[in-house]
Amino acid sequence: MSRxxxxxxxxxxxxxxxxxxxGLRFRLHGKELPGRPDIVLAGHRTVVLVHGCFWHRHxxxxxxxxxxxxxxxxxxxxxxxxxxxxxxxxxxxRMGWRTVVVWECExxxxxxxxxxxxxxxxx
Numbered sequence: 001m002s003r004x005x006x007x008x009x010x011x012x013x014x015x016x017x018x019x020x021x022x023g024l025r026f027r028l029h030g031k032e033l034p035g036r037p038d039i040v041l042a043g044h045r046t047v048v049l050v051h052g053c054f055w056h057r058h059x060x061x062x063x064x065x066x067x068x069x070x071x072x073x074x075x076x077x078x079x080x081x082x083x084x085x086x087x088x089x090x091x092x093x094r095m096g097w098r099t100v101v102v103w104e105c106e107x108x109x110x111x112x113x114x115x116x117x118x119x120x121x122x123x
Contacts (some may be wrong), residue, residue, distance in 0.1 A: 011104045012038050012050045018114055019048070024121060033097070035088030044121060046098040049085075057082050058103045 007029055016039060019026060030040035030047065037047035053063035057078050067074050089099050100120060106113045 007038070009050070009052075011052065011102075011107055014107050014110070015039065015048060015050050015102050015113075018110065018117060022114070022118060022121065033095070034091040035084070037092070037099075041121070044098070045096060046100060046120075047092060048100045048102060049089075050102050050104070051085070052104045054104075055081055056085060056103075058105065061103070061105050063105055 016026070016028075019039065019041075024041060025043075026048075027040045027042065029036045029038065033040065033047065035049075038050045039048035040046075041048070051058065053061040054065070055078075058064045066078070092099050100117075102113065102117075106116075
């Protein structure tokens with residue numbers, strides 16, 4: 001697990017590329033915000049969280065499986081991740097920020113994701 005990166009992951013780079021191609025400008029890993037969100041669009045008062053389906057437990061996704069070994073360890077780890085996501089999302093909402101979650105599996109159909117992001121950020 002020491003090789004699991006927390007920033008500049010391939011899914012995150014893909015989302016950043018899509019947002020940039022849409023003409024949106026952003027900051028990365030907002031240090032002043034709870035949870036240091038992946039992408040901060042201050043002009044839209046929005047943060048984009050790029051979640052891996054496995055680590056953040058995307059419901060109904062085939063990539064959100066539980067490993068067959070050390071089940072108690074993994075269950076605890078996944079529950080902590082999901083709980084932390086909820087707390088940080090609630091804090092961001094209380095601070096007046098809109099939270100957009102992009103799941104890793106959504107990147108398989110980039111045109112669909114582009115339409116979704118376009119609807120969210122249409123000016």
